[in-house]
Amino acid sequence: MAGEQAERVLDLFQGVRLTPTQRRIAQSLVRHAAAAAFMSAAEVAELARVSQPSVTRFAMALGYDGFPALRRQLRALTANHGAPGGAGSAGSLTGSAGVGPADNELQRAVRAEMENLHHLADQLTDRERVRTAGALLAASRPLPVLGLRAAAPLAAYFAYFAAKVHPDVRVLDSGGSLLADRLDQARAAGATALLAIVLPRYPRESIEAMREARAAGMSIVAITDSAVSPAAEQADIALPAAVGAQLVFDLHTAPMALSMVLLQAICDAAPSEAQHRLEEFERSANRRHVFVS
Numbered sequence: 450m451a452g453e454q455a456e457r458v459l460d461l462f463q464g465v466r467l468t469p470t471q472r473r474i475a476q477s478l479v480r481h482a483a484a485a486a487f488m489s490a491a492e493v494a495e496l497a498r499v500s501q502p503s504v505t506r507f508a509m510a511l512g513y514d515g516f517p518a519l520r521r522q523l524r525a526l527t528a529n530h531g532a533p534g535g536a537g538s539a540g541s542l543t544g545s546a547g548v549g550p551a552d553n554e555l556q557r558a559v560r561a562e563m564e565n566l567h568h569l570a571d572q573l574t575d576r577e578r579v580r581t582a583g584a585l586l587a588a589s590r591p592l593p594v595l596g597l598r599a600a601a602p603l604a605a606y607f608a609y610f611a612a613k614v615h616p617d618v619r620v621l622d623s624g625g626s627l628l629a630d631r632l633d634q635a636r637a638a639g640a641t642a643l644l645a646i647v648l649p650r651y652p653r654e655s656i657e658a659m660r661e662a663r664a665a666g667m668s669i670v671a672i673t674d675s676a677v678s679p680a681a682e683q684a685d686i687a688l689p690a691a692v693g694a695q696l697v698f699d700l701h702t703a704p705m706a707l708s709m710v711l712l713q714a715i716c717d718a719a720p721s722e723a724q725h726r727l728e729e730f731e732r733s734a735n736r737r738h739v740f741v742s
Contacts, residue, residue, distance in 0.1 A: 454482035454483055454526070454527050455479045455480070455482050455568075457482070457526040457527070458478055458479050458482045458485075458523065458526060458527075459479050459676055459677070461511060461522070461526075462475045462511070462677050465510065465511060467507075467510065467677060469650070469651075470499050470503050470507075471503070471506070471507045471510060472675065472677055472678065472679075473497050473498070473499060474493065474497045474499060474503065474504060474507045475507070475675070475677050476497075476674070476675045476677065476691070477493065477496045477497040478493070478523070479675070479676075479677075480568070480691065481496065482523070482526075482527055483527045485520075485523055486520060486523035486524040486526070486527045487520075487524070488520070489516075490504045490505060490516040493516070498694070504516055507519075554695065554696075555696075557695060558693060558695035558696050558700065561693050561695050561700075562693045562700050562702045562703070565690070565691040565692075565693060565702060565703040566702065566703055566706060568691060568703075569690050569691070569703045569706060569707060572689070573710065578686055578688065579688065579710060579711060579714045580714055580717070580718075581686060582670040582686045582688060582711060582714060583711060583713075583714025583715045583716075583717060583718045584714075584718040585641075585642045585668050585670060585685075585686070586642050586644055586670060586711070586715050586718075587615070587715045587718035587719045588641060588642070588718075589639075589640050589641045589642035589643075589667075589668075590616065590617055590638075590639050590640070590641075591617035591618065591619050591635050591638050591639065591640050592611065592615050592617065592618050592619065592640065592642070592644065593619045593620075593621055593631070593632065593635040593640050593643050593644070593662075594607060594608050594611070594618060594619065594620050594621065594643075594644045594646070595621045595622075595632075595643060595644065595645040595646065595647075595655060595658055595659070596620070596621070596622050596645075596646040596647075597621075597622065597623070597624055597628075597647075597652045597654055597655050598650075598652050599648045599649070599650075599699065599701075600646040600647060600648045600652075600655070601622040603646050603648070603672075603701060603704060603705055603708060604620050604621075604622055604646050605620055605622065606705065606708065607644070607646070607708040607709075607711075607712060608620045610709070610712055611712055611715065613726060613727060613730050614712075614715065614716050614722070614723040614726050614727060615715065615726075616726070617638075619631070619635055621635075621658070624652065624654040625654075628654060628658055629658070629661065632658055632661060632662060632665075633665075636662070636665045636666075636667060640667060641666075641667060641668060642667055642668040642669070642670060643659070643662045643667050643668070643669050643670070644670050644671075644672070644711075645658070645659050645662075645669055645670070645671045645672070645673075645680060645683075645684065646671075646672045646673075646704070646708070647659075647671060647672075647673045647678065647679075647680035648673065648674055648692055648699070648701065648704060649674055649678075649692060649694075649699060651673075651678060651679050651680060655680065656679055656680065656683060659671070659680065659683040659684070660683060663683060668685045668686075669683060669684045669685050669686075670684060670685065670686045670688065670711075671683070671684035671686070671687045671688065672688050672690065672704055672707055672708060672711065673687060673688075673689055673690075673704075674689060674690065674691055674692040674704065675689050675691070676689045688707055688711065690703035690704040690706070690707040691703050692704065
């Protein structure tokens with residue numbers, strides 16, 4: 450039910466170009482759809498960690514004359530699907546993740562990540578988008594994986610495992626003029642799809658690389674933090690997974706889990722080839738005594 454509420458709220462932002470601050474507000478409203486319908490502008494500002502005037506400007510950017518009008522729309526969208534504290538509601542800002550009053554800030558951050566994983570699991574009820582994305586990436590030879598700045602470790606993590614089932618995975622993890630060169634080289638070698646992992650704060654070079662890949666005729670699958678992120682606008686298939694923002698630096702638990710789900714879809718798209726390559730790797734690893742056990 451919470452997933453349905455989030456989808457209704459998300460529809461409010463479709464087709465609207467939002468600033469980074471406004472995207473942060475939108476993401477907060479999507480995550481806490483039921484509770485936000487009963488919050489003041491100041492409470493939403495605190496939730497999104499922005500200023501109260503930013504919330505007012507956000508409402509006006511959506512075509513409302515202020516936040517109260519937007520709040521009325523939020524209440525209409527979530528009507529009959531739970532009020533604060535009721536069934537299907539986000540309850541308080543901490544209640545949905547089972548946070549107790551004695552929890553410290555570290556526990557709250559971890560519990561928020563648990564909630565992000567629950568939300569990701571709800572999204573995967575419909576597997577068709579992930580299946581389609583997996584098929585696109587499995588068919589691309591080579592398979593370029595874009596991940597700059599904060600996304601670079603996740604791109605490397607995905608590529609490490611993907612290389613066990615795909616014959617040619619190329620990580621694009623550095624910007625500058627070489628990024629365009631490596632993208633051109635991948636396309637010239639036969640790449641038909643790009644996996645772009647784009648996380649806050651969204652690097653400009655990542656968005657530009659996605660545009661260049663699209664212009665070159667490549668299909669783009671994006672793992673990003675929200676369906677309203679700038680990366681989602683450039684992708685043929687956007688796969689969102691929320692990023693934890695409770696600590697000084699973001700937590701990427703859900704995007705990492707989603708990357709492995711996507712890799713499973715790649716294996717499922719070509720199961721015989723994936724199994725063959727895995728068996729070849731195991732034989733090679735055993736022969737070279739790569740692992741202790």
